[in-house]
Amino acid sequence: MSPDTVPSNYGQADIGIVHLGLGAFHRAHQAVYLEQHLARHGGSSGWGISSANIRSNWRLVEQLRAQGQRYHVAEYTDSEHVTLREVAAIRETLYAGEDGPGREALLDRMSDPKVRIVTLTVTEKGYYLSPAEGTLMVNDPAIIHDIEKPESPCTAPGMLVEALARRHRAGIPAFTVLSCDNMPDNGKRTRQAVIDLACQRDAALAEWIATDVAFPSSMVDRIVPAMTEQDFTRLADLGIDDAAAVVCEAFSQWVVEDDFPQGRPDWERDGVEMVNDVAPFEAMKLRMLNGSHSLLAYLGALDDVETVADAVSRHDIAALLKRYMQDEAAPTLAMPPGTDLETYAERLLARFANDSLRHRTHQIAMDGSQKLPQRWLAGAQSRLAAGGDIACTALGVAAWIRYTQGRDLHGQLHAVDDPMAETFAELHRRHANSDEALVAAFLGLEAVFPKALALDGRFTQPVLAAYRSLTARGVVATLDDFDQLVSRS
Numbered sequence: 001m002s003p004d005t006v007p008s009n010y011g012q013a014d015i016g017i018v019h020l021g022l023g024a025f026h027r028a029h030q031a032v033y034l035e036q037h038l039a040r041h042g043g044s045s046g047w048g049i050s051s052a053n054i055r056s057n058w059r060l061v062e063q064l065r066a067q068g069q070r071y072h073v074a075e076y077t078d079s080e081h082v083t084l085r086e087v088a089a090i091r092e093t094l095y096a097g098e099d100g101p102g103r104e105a106l107l108d109r110m111s112d113p114k115v116r117i118v119t120l121t122v123t124e125k126g127y128y129l130s131p132a133e134g135t136l137m138v139n140d141p142a143i144i145h146d147i148e149k150p151e152s153p154c155t156a157p158g159m160l161v162e163a164l165a166r167r168h169r170a171g172i173p174a175f176t177v178l179s180c181d182n183m184p185d186n187g188k189r190t191r192q193a194v195i196d197l198a199c200q201r202d203a204a205l206a207e208w209i210a211t212d213v214a215f216p217s218s219m220v221d222r223i224v225p226a227m228t229e230q231d232f233t234r235l236a237d238l239g240i241d242d243a244a245a246v247v248c249e250a251f252s253q254w255v256v257e258d259d260f261p262q263g264r265p266d267w268e269r270d271g272v273e274m275v276n277d278v279a280p281f282e283a284m285k286l287r288m289l290n291g292s293h294s295l296l297a298y299l300g301a302l303d304d305v306e307t308v309a310d311a312v313s314r315h316d317i318a319a320l321l322k323r324y325m326q327d328e329a330a331p332t333l334a335m336p337p338g339t340d341l342e343t344y345a346e347r348l349l350a351r352f353a354n355d356s357l358r359h360r361t362h363q364i365a366m367d368g369s370q371k372l373p374q375r376w377l378a379g380a381q382s383r384l385a386a387g388g389d390i391a392c393t394a395l396g397v398a399a400w401i402r403y404t405q406g407r408d409l410h411g412q413l414h415a416v417d418d419p420m421a422e423t424f425a426e427l428h429r430r431h432a433n434s435d436e437a438l439v440a441a442f443l444g445l446e447a448v449f450p451k452a453l454a455l456d457g458r459f460t461q462p463v464l465a466a467y468r469s470l471t472a473r474g475v476v477a478t479l480d481d482f483d484q485l486v487s488r489s
Contacts, residue, residue: 003074003238004083014046015091018110018175020156021121022051022060022093028073028224028248030119030180034089036270046114047265048091052106054122054156058095063243065093071244074235076356083250084238096159099152110163111172116262118163119178120190121220122156124370125419126181127193131373131448134189136196147200157193164194164213165205174213176260180220182290184282184374187217187257216257217278219285223308223351224248225359249354255281280335287329288341289348291375292321295392296352297364298399302409303475308364309355316479318349324392332382366417368400369448377453384458394462395470395478401442401463402470404428409474420447435471439464 017034019026034049053061064071069092073085096103110118120126128137136157137143146158153162164174177194179186194213198206224246225231231247256267258274268274275281293308299320300311311317325345333341376397380390402409404424406416416424423445431438443454443463453459469478 014048014114015050015109015112016045016047016114017049017117017119018106018115019049019051019090019119019121020054020159021123021126022053022057022064022090023121024226024246024248025220025222025224026051026119026121026180027071027087027090027244028246029220029222029252029254030121031087031089032073032085032252033254033267033270033272034265035085035087037265037267038089040269045265049089050092050094050106050109050115051090052094052096052102052109054096054103054106054154054159055126056097058097060244061093061095064090067242067244069093071246072235072240072242074231074238074240074245074247075250076247076354077250078354079356081250082238082356084240099154103152103154106159107163107166110159110175111166111170113172115175117176117178117260117264118160119180120156121180123181123367124183124374125367126156127183127189128155128157129189129193131370132446132450134192136193138196138200143197146197150201157190157197160194161198161201161205161209164198164209165202168205168208173262174209176214176216176262176264178216178218178256180218182220182286182371182374184286184378185217185279186282187215187278191215214259214261216259217282218257219253219255219278219281221253221285221289222248222251223354223357223359225357226363228358230358247357249351249357251351280333280339284333284335284339284341284344286374287332287376287379288325288345290371291329291379291393291396292325292348292352293364294368294371294375294400295324295396296321297361298368298396298403299475299479300361301365301403301414302399302470304408304410304412305361307355307357307361308352308359309357311361312349312352316476320392320395320479320482321349321352324396328383328388328390328392329379331386331388332379362414365400365403367419368404369418369420369445372397372400372448373450377448377450380459381450381453384453384456390459391462391466391482394459395466395482397443397463398439398466398470399475401439401467404442409470420445435468436464439467 069090070088075083094106096106142155146153179190255273257278296311305311330341376393380393405428427441
């Protein structure tokens, strides 16, 4: 295979953006768009990036520093076609996962008047918002730390509040805060977290943030699996020796609410869709792409299916995804004129079938307690309110409940990577002898399930029926008899 290669060809760039969350998605998505922008401007636009990890993975920071902050992105159309891109838009990497010089360096950078935008990819759990209520979890130990020690924060909301407080004291205009995480109304939710935390510190500061800080929403879309040894081997075969490299699909989309009081890059010239309202695009992606991803992830993982491509190659799972997108997700969406949801669904299935990515079902299955409300539950409530069917969603919830046991349907153990993993384990221990009690206990988790939904028999009964079928008969038999299962519930 002979890859197309896109080298980085510009020099130093002043830092105008700070990014929190130096993960693979950021390096394969936002940084690539900024790479294209800076290349057009010869690196002199003032929009270079300072990227920081605020939790784990100091090793990645060291790797990037050793490589002069440059790394490669391998964009696969399929297993035979790849474009290699060298990215140098990240001009500085910081590790702020511990109280020390790295954290102070990050806060200093965020306080720099040249920094006019702070972006985030810290995952849903990184905002410390209750999934069901959307308010700041003030009793979380990390948030308690930031309330008690506001000048040395350890969370993303805490970093934002402290940096904004420093700018406010110094008379420096506020930066714009742009969330790039998969949450509905991610701008509004980020604003909620920041203002709630600021209120714990200083009412005047909270009022200034509410008045002066812009929190535009965005929708991001690119499939970026976690790197594996196989990926590094593939890159080595292409002549790339890069510990910080990222593999992803060729497709990429970024839709951004155009609200940047202190200015922004001319992103629209690089394919970013700058719009007045992101909400329809957010809902479309969360319910159709992410909702389908979660559905195949839990069912696939329970049946020892390793990757997304493996899952959609199965006729029964592919048929379920089509039914879910057509019958349960699409009817809940209010899209701009000209949006073809049927074509969108077909393209999603084609993207899922890209076997070059090796996107593991267990990676998608992480943090279900944080993802279910926006991927499935909001749509389910809308669907039920319209008198519609939610059988596929109910099956997905049942599969998630069974997945949190930490053992698949073939008896193989797996890790349950979720902030509520201990709670899940306790519920499985307590209700091991009663499917009905177990399902009721999970649906009673108010941190995940809206109370009205948890009390609605049109939702609870299909979940229980699907759970019983999965545990007694397995995934294949459940999907083979799915119509009968729906009618019985």
